[in-house]
Amino acid sequence: MKFGTSGLRGLSSDLKGPPSYRYAKAFGLYLLESGKARKGARILIARDFRDSSPKIAANCTAALIDLGFAVVDCGTVPTPALALYGLETNSASLMITGSHIPADRNGIKFYRPDGEIGKEDETAITRIASSLGNENMDAQASAVTNEEEACRTLFLKRNRALLAEGALNGLRIGVYLHSTVARDMMVDVLTSYGADVVPLGRSETFIPVDTEAVSEETLEKLGRWAAEHRLDAVVSADGDGDRPLVADETGTVIRGDVLGLVAAQFLDAAVVVTPVTSNSGVEAAGNYDVVRTRVGSPYVIAGMEEAVAGGRDCVMGFEANGGLLTCSDFTINGHQVRALPTRDCFLPILAILSLARRHQKPLSQVVAFFNLPVAAADRLENFPIETSTALMAYLRRGRAELSQFLETIGAVAMTSDIDGLRVTLEDGRIIHFRPSGNAPEMRCYVEAKDETAAAALLRAGLERIRGWARAAAAG
Known part of the structure; x- marks a missing residue:
């Protein structure tokens, strides 16, 4: 078990056992020790659609009841819906989800009554968990209050107030339902604004969807659906509904940082916090x-909080995966919308769709307007953590090692080591190597002048990683 870029992550087979009970108990003890909650206080629990999530939720429920908390079941709702309900009711909460990672893994996201935990909280929870043994646990069904409907209603109310009535009239939008807990709410919200919604690809088995590294199979589906149903857009989200996925009228996926820029324009933000x-x-x-920050919502939240503490207003953040966070209350469509400092997929989706509708332009033209460098990203799955650690140590060893590694790709001009290693080449292209904080994966991000150059650079970067790993394994 370890904390990644957002929450605790591990194998589903492990989390279904004592570790989830232990970490939930550690979280409860931390709340009590820090004075952030008292015995008898409410703690909310929700989950995604993974097969392992109900069992993990039961373990966490048992641990918290054993500590004297009143556990509230919020069912299967998006993470931002749970977080908002926690803020509204001044309740700590746990979201059982592995987000976008494969189904054989899962995780737990923790929220204090005042919002998502930070790195200092993670350290304290880990310390307490390490002091606990694998105690016997009673994870049988317990008598808990169910407030799923109230949680859903609050989040729907928020999202139905972001745009004017009929703001999406005339748009034909596909919703890729798969196994995201956001699917039914997404259909509801888009329909409420007048969109002609086409539900697509509902699945009763869990499908991991990574909005930063969309699979070839998913890309093929998006393109086929866009053409077959004459869609203006296809939208979706990852497993727990905090990362948006938006494809244009051709089925081409719009990068999350573009969605973040549109959201910043929509909110008229004064400060934007985003990872490197x-x-x-x-x-x-x-x-x-x-x-600019390291990758992960705790770092973005810390950057936003620092801006607010410095007297700034209209502060928001976004990640390259498209998840939007707000640290200030914003006035939108005549309504005051409270800060939600955790990733949300709904606002960025509504922002770009309403922009396209208002200007009567296809999404592809909306994206082209920003004239950003072409960026791409992908990952190597099942890449051992010890191998990625060794690779990063090699690349950081010195300029000679880095230059040799990139010899067939380009000459190094400058580097940044904020999170992973980001290399600007002499011809202006950018390549960034970074181990995933959530799973045994090695990620590669690139930027170039056009799509062909970006795709070539990404292929070359991934191949260099594979080649180095093969050589290292051979000794």
Whole structure:
């Protein structure tokens, strides 16, 4: 078990056993020790559609009841819906989800009554968990309050107030339902604004959808659906509904950082906090100040909180996966919308669809307007953590090692080591190597002048990683 870029992650087979009970108990003890909650306080629990999630939720429920908390079951709802309900009711919460990672893995996201936990909280919870043994646990069904409907209603109310009535009239939008807990709410919200919604690809088995590295199979589906149903867009989300997926009228996926830029324009943001992996064109694309961070919502949240503490207003953040976070209350469509400092997929989807509808332009033209460098990303799955650790140590050893590694790709001009290793080549192209914080995967991000060059650079980068791993394994 370990904390990644967002929440605790591990194998489903492990989390269905004592570790989930232990970490939930550690979280409860941390709340009590830090004074963030008292015995008898409410704690919310929700989950995604993975097969392992109900069992893990039962373990967590048992641990928290054993500590004297009143557990509230919020069912299968998106993570941002749970987080909003927790803020509204001043309740801590746990979301059982592995987000976008494969179905043989799962995780737990923890929220204090005032919002998502940070890195210091993670350290404290890990310390407490390590002091606990694999105690016997009673994970049988317990008498808990169910408030799934109230949680859903609050989130739907928020999203139905973001746009004017009929704001999406005339748009034909496909919703890729798969196994995301956001699917039914997404159909409901889009329909409420007048969109002609076409539900697609509902699945009763879990399908991992990574919005930063969309699979070839998913890309083929999006393109086929866009043409077959004459769609203006196809939208979806990852497993727990905090990362948006938007494809244009051709089925081409729109990068998450573009969705973030559109959301910044929609909100009229003054400060934008985003990780180093977001497009290098972000700074020049809008009238706001930009703060760059490491990858992961805790770092983006810390950057937003620092801006607010410094007296700034209209502060938001986004990640390269498209998840939007707000640290200020914003006035939208005449309504005050409270800050939601955790990733949300709904607002960025509504922002770009309403922009396209307002200007009567296809999504592809909306994206082209920003004229950003072409970016691409992918990952090597089942890449051992010890191998990625060794690779990063080699690349950081010195300029000679890095230059040798990139010899067939290009000459090194400058590097940034904020998170992973980001290399700007002498011809202006960018290649960024970073181990995943959530799973045994090695990620590669690139930027180039056009799609052909970006695709070639991405292929070359992934092949260099594979080649180095093969050589290292051979000794």
